[in-house]
Amino acid sequence: MKQKVDRIVAWLQEQGENAGVKGMLVGVSGGIDSAVVAHLIKKAYPDHSLGVIMPCKSHGSDQEHAKKVISSCEIDSLTVDLTETHNVMFGNILDQLKTDNSYDPDQEKIADANLRARLRMSTLYTLATNHQYLVVGTDNAAEWHTGYFTKFGDGGVDLVPLVNLTKGEVREMAEYLGVPDEVIHKQPSAGLWEGQTDENEMGTSYDMIDRYLKGETIPDKDKEIIQAMHNRTAHKREMAPGPPK
Numbered sequence: 001m002k003q004k005v006d007r008i009v010a011w012l013q014e015q016g017e018n019a020g021v022k023g024m025l026v027g028v029s030g031g032i033d034s035a036v037v038a039h040l041i042k043k044a045y046p047d048h049s050l051g052v053i054m055p056c057k058s059h060g061s062d063q064e065h066a067k068k069v070i071s072s073c074e075i076d077s078l079t080v081d082l083t084e085t086h087n088v089m090f091g092n093i094l095d096q097l098k099t100d101n102s103y104d105p106d107q108e109k110i111a112d113a114n115l116r117a118r119l120r121m122s123t124l125y126t127l128a129t130n131h132q133y134l135v136v137g138t139d140n141a142a143e144w145h146t147g148y149f150t151k152f153g154d155g156g157v158d159l160v161p162l163v164n165l166t167k168g169e170v171r172e173m174a175e176y177l178g179v180p181d182e183v184i185h186k187q188p189s190a191g192l193w194e195g196q197t198d199e200n201e202m203g204t205s206y207d208m209i210d211r212y213l214k215g216e217t218i219p220d221k222d223k224e225i226i227q228a229m230h231n232r233t234a235h236k237r238e239m240a241p242g243p244p245k
C-alpha cells in the first residue's frame with residue numbers, strides 16, 4: 001500500500017509541476033473517496049493543499065464527518081455554504097419552467113442533485129483560479145466505469161488519481177492513510193436525498209462492480225446493470241463531439 005500511495009503522490013506532484021500550479025484542492029464531502037484524495041494531496045503538497053466543505057442540503061452526519069477528515073489529514077480547509085445559492089438558482093429555474101408549462105416533476109430530484117454537483121464544481125474552479133491550484137476529482141474505477149457521477153459536476157475536474165482503484169482498494173488505502181473509521185465504514189452516498197445510498201440507486205453493489213472489473217464471474221442481473229450503465233454513460237468519458245470537417 002505504501003508503494004501505491006507513494007506512486008500516486010509522485011504522480012500528483014508531476015502533474016502539478018507540468019501544469020505550473022502551486023498546489024491542489026478537493027471537495028470534502030465526509031465520504032471515503034474525497035477523504036482519500038484529501039490525504040493524498042496533503043502528502044503531495046503539504047503547504048499548498050486545500051479541502052473545501054460545501055454544505056447544501058447536507059444529510060445526517062456528513063458535515064461532521066467532513067470536519068473529521070480535515071482533522072485526520074491536517075489539510076487547510078475552507079467552508080463555502082451553497083444552500084442559499086442553490087435555493088435561489090433552482091427556485092428561479094423551476095418558476096420559469098412552471099410559467100412555461102414545461103415542468104416535469106419526475107425529473108426534479110435528479111435535476112436538483114445535479115445542479116448541486118455543478119455548483120460545487122463552479123465553486124472549486126473559482127477557488128482553484130484564486131489559489132492557482134488544480135481541482136482534484138474523487139472518482140474511482142467503479143464510478144468511472146459505470147458513469148456514476150454528474151457530467152461537469154463531480155466529473156468536472158483536472159485529475160482523477162483514484163480512477164484505477166476499485167472501491168475495495170480505495171477502502172484499503174483509506175485504512176492505510178488513517179481516514180476516520182466511521183467514514184470508512186458508512187454506506188457510500190451521493191447525498192441526493194435523505195437516506196439515499198449509491199447501491200440502492202444503482203441496483204447493484206460496489207462489491208459486484210469491483211468483481212466485474214477484476215474479471216470475476218458475477219450474476220447476470222448485475223452484469224446487465226453494469227453494462228447498461230457503462231454504455232449509457234460513454235459520452236461522459238469523452239470530450240464533446242462535433243461533426244466531421
Ligand SMILES: Nc1ncnc2c1ncn2[C@@H]1O[C@H](COP(=O)(O)OP(=O)(O)OC[C@H]2O[C@@H]([n+]3cccc(C(=O)O)c3)[C@H](O)[C@@H]2O)[C@@H](O)[C@H]1O
Binds near residue numbers: 117150153189198
Ligand atoms: N448520448 C449522449 N451524448 C451526449 N450527451 C448526453 C447523452 N446522453 C445524455 N447526455 C447528456 O448528459 C446528461 C445526463 O448526465 P448527467 O447530467 O451526469 O446526469 P445523470 O447521469 O442522469 O445523473 C447523474 C448520476 O450520477 C450520480 N451521481 C452524481 C453525483 C455524485 C454521485 C456520487 O457517487 O456521489 C453520483 C447520480 O446519483 C445520478 O445517478 C443529459 O442531461 C444530457 O445533457
Ligand SMILES: Nc1ncnc2c1ncn2[C@@H]1O[C@H](COP(=O)(O)OP(=O)(O)OP(=O)(O)O)[C@@H](O)[C@H]1O
Binds near residue numbers: 026034054056138188
Ligand atoms: N457537501 C460536499 N462538500 C464538498 N464536496 C462534496 C460535497 N458533496 C460531494 N462533494 C464532492 O463530490 C464528490 C463525489 O461524491 P461521492 O459521494 O462520489 O464521493 P464521496 O462522498 O467522497 O465518497 P462515497 O462515494 O463513499 O460517498 C466527493 O468526493 C466530493 O469531492
Ligand SMILES: [Mg+2]
Binds near residue numbers: 191
Ligand atoms: Mg458521498
